[in-house]
Amino acid sequence: MVPLVAPVESNGPHRHLRVTPSNPLDDTAASARIEMRRTLRARRAGLTARQRTAAAQRIASHVARTRWLHGARAVGLYASVGHEVDTKALAEVARQRHCPVYLPRISDYHQHRMEFVLESSAPTVRNRHGIPEPATRKRISARALSIVFMPILGFDARGTRLGSGAGYYDRLFSFRRYRSEWHRPLLVGIAYRCQELAHIDRQQHDVPLDALVSEDGVRYFSNEG
Numbered sequence: 001m002v003p004l005v006a007p008v009e010s011n012g013p014h015r016h017l018r019v020t021p022s023n024p025l026d027d028t029a030a031s032a033r034i035e036m037r038r039t040l041r042a043r044r045a046g047l048t049a050r051q052r053t054a055a056a057q058r059i060a061s062h063v064a065r066t067r068w069l070h071g072a073r074a075v076g077l078y079a080s081v082g083h084e085v086d087t088k089a090l091a092e093v094a095r096q097r098h099c100p101v102y103l104p105r106i107s108d109y110h111q112h113r114m115e116f117v118l119e120s121s122a123p124t125v126r127n128r129h130g131i132p133e134p135a136t137r138k139r140i141s142a143r144a145l146s147i148v149f150m151p152i153l154g155f156d157a158r159g160t161r162l163g164s165g166a167g168y169y170d171r172l173f174s175f176r177r178y179r180s181e182w183h184r185p186l187l188v189g190i191a192y193r194c195q196e197l198a199h200i201d202r203q204q205h206d207v208p209l210d211a212l213v214s215e216d217g218v219r220y221f222s223n224e225g
Helices: 024-045 049-064 088-096 168-172 174-178
Strands: 075-077 101-108 113-118 147-151 186-190 211-214 217-220
Touching: 049 088, 049 211, 049 217, 075 088, 088 101, 113 168, 168 174
Parallel strands: 075 101, 075 147, 147 186, 186 211
Antiparallel strands: 101 113, 211 217
């Protein structure tokens, strides 16, 4: 049974690519995570539209009270779909603070790699997973981003993030696993409170969160152990 803290869904069907495990131990771990994701998606889908809207607004308000969006800092933000926390209000806060907003775009489906490009007023294009992507070619290095707000399916008290399984974010920010002092970009998960799990086994490739924002407020993680 998956240890769960509280009874919601996750990163919509577009973010559900998975990496094939290579040995029996990986098979067991992968199966456990698949079950976790299934449970979390069901939870999230159980929230009403009113609950999701209220949560998104409160999350944006919590972020607005931090010092994260000051000084025209480059901000990475995901384009929400399905039952994910809507990021429209959060994006508006960033624009009001004159922070350029960059959105993810998949650059290599086979290798599960993505990049961040500047948002544009031009119509977005949906990729093969149904995620809106900017048509602009103005890219930014992952290391040049000041803060990245990440979509997540689940999280625990240590800041371990459970994503969709495709590994796009873990690959792009893998360099963060080897830094002990200078933490840039700051990696912040955006989630509903019901997406918290009692424990997630951290895999070698997992890049932990620095902080998480839910409707309850901002939570910081030490990422020790």
